[in-house]
Amino acid sequence: MDIEPSGNITLNFTAPTEAGNPLANPTANTTKWINYTSAIAPAGANRRITAAVNSVIPGVNIRLQAGAASGAGGGTLGTSSGQVTLTTTPITIISGIGGAYTGNGANNGHNLSISLAPGSYNNLATLANTVVVITYTITE
Template sequence: MMLIRIILLMALCALSGSVYSQTASTTVSLTLPVVTLMDVEPTGSITLNFTPPTEAGNALVAPTPNTSKWINYTSAISPSGLTRRITASVNKVIAGVNIRLQAAAASGAGGGTLGTSAGQVTLTTTPTTIISGIGGAYTGNGANNGHALTISLTTNTYANLAAQANTAIVITYTITE
């Protein structure tokens, strides 16, 4: 009898605990803005110079490609889900010379849907896609984060070459949908 009373008492205590439970709620409001940020690191100019041949009949020697620049970006896309791309163009073309650019695959401290390189492109005054498919992502900041850039010069048509001295060419990068 005593055992039955203890079992009933335990059952009532268990039931009374669930009968008297409470819940509460809090409303949290958040904002996630559309973000489109991009830069090239480290800042500053680069110099690429052709080397004249030392023997008559030999071609100009192309400069060693520059690999010191990195593209960094942060992207939070709109609800429509359109991905972003990065284009590059130059302010002028030098006759007889190709300016080539290649973005490597993303590396470093970033995360999300990082973009895909278009491979090596020859730059003109018309923007050319160099990275596509950027979704909600960030690359990390500074050198060794994002997409390493390789900038190189080659000759194309020797008949069009004309001597140039310290000719500044501006490469413009644009991130867009």
């Protein structure tokens, strides 16, 4: 399993231009794709992919959604769990992966949509350059 293309993404809220208005959420990043190859034993358990963050930013929800499988792959490709809010506890983002391969690179596998939204304005604080790492794991 890997994420294509490699590299970091940047998401920033935009301050309101008028007092009393909410923060403007950044546009979701949809440049990343998750690729995988899975071989399972006959009648073996299906696999799933989980995601978790290394830390939570107070007052901010980090959302992730895996799209439907597309591209050059074959076999029993997984099914998206829909949009999830990431925490430090792994959460399933793709399930039902059987014997399959997605193809390699961008435009193969599951397109990832990563976005931010305010969770609780009570907990928001100004932070600059806060790095959050998303860890993906394929497991049974």
